Amino acid sequence: MSDLRDLYQEVILDHNRQPRNFGPLETASHKADGYNPLCGDRVTVYLQIQDDRIDDVRFDGAGCAISTASASMLTDVLKGRSLEEARAVFDAFSRLVTADSTELNLSDADRELLGKLLVFQGVCEFPARVKCATLVWHTWSAALSQETDAPVSTEE
Amino acid sequence: MLTAHERAEGGALDSKSDRRATFDVAAIRADFPALDQEVHGKPLVYLDSAASAQKPRAVIAAMDSLYLHDYANVHRGVHELSQRATRRYEGARDRVRDFIGAGDSREIVFVRGTTEAVNLVAQSFVRPRLQPGDEILITGLEHHSNIVPWQLVAEATGAKLVVVAIDEHGAVSADEFAAKITERTRFASFAHISNSLGTVLPIEAMIAHAKKAGVSVMIDGAQAVPHRHVDVRALDVDFYAFSSHKMYGPSGIGALYGKASHLEAMPPYQGGGEMITKVSFEETVYNDIPHKFEAGTPNIGGAIGLGAAIDYLNGIDFDQLAAHEESLLAAATTQLVDLGGITVVGTAPEKAAVVGFVIDGVHPHDVGTILDREGVAVRAGHHCAQPVMDHFKVPATVRASFGCYNTMDDVVRLVAAVEVCREVFR
Numbered sequence: 001m002s003d004l005r006d007l008y009q010e011v012i013l014d015h016n017r018q019p020r021n022f023g024p025l026e027t028a029s030h031k032a033d034g035y036n037p038l039c040g041d042r043v044t045v046y047l048q049i050q051d052d053r054i055d056d057v058r059f060d061g062a063g064c065a066i067s068t069a070s071a072s073m074l075t076d077v078l079k080g081r082s083l084e085e086a087r088a089v090f091d092a093f094s095r096l097v098t099a100d101s102t103e104l105n106l107s108d109a110d111r112e113l114l115g116k117l118l119v120f121q122g123v124c125e126f127p128a129r130v131k132c133a134t135l136v137w138h139t140w141s142a143a144l145s146q147e148t149d150a151p152v153s154t155e156e
Numbered sequence: 157m158l159t160a161h162e163r164a165e166g167g168a169l170d171s172k173s174d175r176r177a178t179f180d181v182a183a184i185r186a187d188f189p190a191l192d193q194e195v196h197g198k199p200l201v202y203l204d205s206a207a208s209a210q211k212p213r214a215v216i217a218a219m220d221s222l223y224l225h226d227y228a229n230v231h232r233g234v235h236e237l238s239q240r241a242t243r244r245y246e247g248a249r250d251r252v253r254d255f256i257g258a259g260d261s262r263e264i265v266f267v268r269g270t271t272e273a274v275n276l277v278a279q280s281f282v283r284p285r286l287q288p289g290d291e292i293l294i295t296g297l298e299h300h301s302n303i304v305p306w307q308l309v310a311e312a313t314g315a316k317l318v319v320v321a322i323d324e325h326g327a328v329s330a331d332e333f334a335a336k337i338t339e340r341t342r343f344a345s346f347a348h349i350s351n352s353l354g355t356v357l358p359i360e361a362m363i364a365h366a367k368k369a370g371v372s373v374m375i376d377g378a379q380a381v382p383h384r385h386v387d388v389r390a391l392d393v394d395f396y397a398f399s400s401h402k403m404y405g406p407s408g409i410g411a412l413y414g415k416a417s418h419l420e421a422m423p424p425y426q427g428g429g430e431m432i433t434k435v436s437f438e439e440t441v442y443n444d445i446p447h448k449f450e451a452g453t454p455n456i457g458g459a460i461g462l463g464a465a466i467d468y469l470n471g472i473d474f475d476q477l478a479a480h481e482e483s484l485l486a487a488a489t490t491q492l493v494d495l496g497g498i499t500v501v502g503t504a505p506e507k508a509a510v511v512g513f514v515i516d517g518v519h520p521h522d523v524g525t526i527l528d529r530e531g532v533a534v535r536a537g538h539h540c541a542q543p544v545m546d547h548f549k550v551p552a553t554v555r556a557s558f559g560c561y562n563t564m565d566d567v568v569r570l571v572a573a574v575e576v577c578r579e580v581f582r
């Protein structure tokens with residue numbers, strides 16, 4: 001049970017129960033869909049970017065607790081960031097969830113960037129679940145190069 | 157001269173005859189070394205046999221002895237080892253014949269598994285008969301391997317795929333099947349038992365309806381052969397396919413039964429060595445069945461392992477096995493439902509030992525992880541049956557599937573692990 005709590009921390013369960021910034025973003029300038037065919041997790045990331053800054057970010061989709069919480073927390077953490085900072089968070093997050101815990105090498109700056117995303121550290125002990133945590137991040141990264149004919153229709 | 161192993165294989169039935177008297181699950185468990193281990197610090201409870209079953213020592217030993225003593229290529233050597241390997245390989249074919257009640261070993265084609273068998277029949281038997289507008293009939297609970305090969309031939313020929321819907325319990329009605337047969341129906345292919353729902357299909361009645369309309373039938377028996385006796389002649393079915401790895405044999409091998417008259421009339425599926433009798437650049441003469449369909453060096457060790465798995469199953473009384481598995485299914489279903497907040501997906505009146513379920517508010521993928529940490533191995537996902545998931549409007553299910561080695565203790569552990577899921581997600 002204790003290592004399960006490392007994975008399913010209260011913060012993660014909370015974001016799973018009440019995802020933040022959930023639902024489409026009408027004014028999105030960028031958007032991408034992500035899909036994990038293995039477990040059927042689906043996520044769509046909507047971004048509103050201006051002058052290399054993420055003014056707004058939302059998501060929708062359906063998935064397991066890890067992917068839902070990861071998406072919810074991504075929106076929380078990236079809103080208001082510059083693209084450069086956001087890319088640095090992505091990089092640190094990837095290292096956080098894929099590294100063997102003994103070799104995890106995060107600088108203080110990394111830790112500060114990650115902030116509450118550090119709760120995902122437990123994921124690296126569950127190799128089958130790493131993709132659940134990273135799906136939304138790869139989708140976010142894909143969205144950066146996919147401009148929409150904003151505004152995005154909810155009927156789409 | 158028989159090798160030591162061949163003598164042992166001949167005697168397999170006698171030495172196991174005591175198993176027939178009572179269903180001794182403890183003795184069966186002792187035959188499966190992999191079950192005796194801890195996972196994440198807890199004794200393993202293996203409830204994923206519908207995906208792939210564990211292997212008894214007898215299967216491992218048969219393959220070992222091949223590689224230790226009798227291995228060489230088959231059908232092409234005058235030397236002793238090649239003859240031994242050929243004898244054991246063809247001996248395995250005879251076992252498959254008897255196991256499913258076929259009359260003739262020439263009707264047994266070794267394939268990689270059910271998937272390859274369906275593709276073989278789709279390409280060699282069905283495709284040449286299809287005209288634009290013709291119909292191929294399947295059901296709504298098929299595994300992807302009994303959907304996609306038909307889509308491929310339909311796309312190539314302009315034929316269409318017609319699907320017999322499943323009801324809210326995941327059952328298939330023989331009458332509805334009959335109602336979907338039209339004069340354009342050229343072939344029907346359906347599962348004997350569903351892997352995601354456990355539904356046992358009324359295949360006798362379905363085959364009878366198809367016969368009456370002159371429609372040939374293939375049955376996907378992947379989930380059936382580990383649980384019940386199959387008699388292809390009594391069924392009067394045209395093709396029947398199964399995989400070795402779900403019936404306690406090795407992976408990478410399976411068998412396709414086809415009526416000799418069909419197999420003889422069919423063009424080869426793949427070309428190469430083994431499947432020919434004479435090759436020149438002008439002309440090639442194909443080998444006789446079943447070799448015509450076994451191009452290239454086959455999975456020799458796999459076939460021999462499959463033969464040993466059949467010997468093993470022949471030592472188990474299938475009526476008692478069915479009763480045992482049914483009691484596990486009933487107990488697991490009742491106890492899970494009694495927890496509340498759990499929906500069993502797949503409640504057909506006749507079911508094999510498969511429980512698909514979802515827990516309110518907990519995604520199946522999370523359930524799979526938590527159960528794993530509790531030492532309980534289940535499958536969480538769409539089970540290669542996405543149309544079934546769509547039908548029940550769930551993204552995925554958790555599936556516990558039982559085999560000959562599972563016990564009531566395993567059910568208790570499953571239910572306790574499900575309670576842990578709810579505790580974590582409380």
Ligand SMILES: Cc1ncc(COP(=O)(O)O)c(C=O)c1O
Pocket residue numbers: 206207268269270271272299301302347349350351376378379399540
């Ligand atoms: C009902 C059913 N049909 C077909 C298959 C495919 O079998 P294989 O992957 O061994 O070819 C499976 C197993 O995955 C199955 O459960």
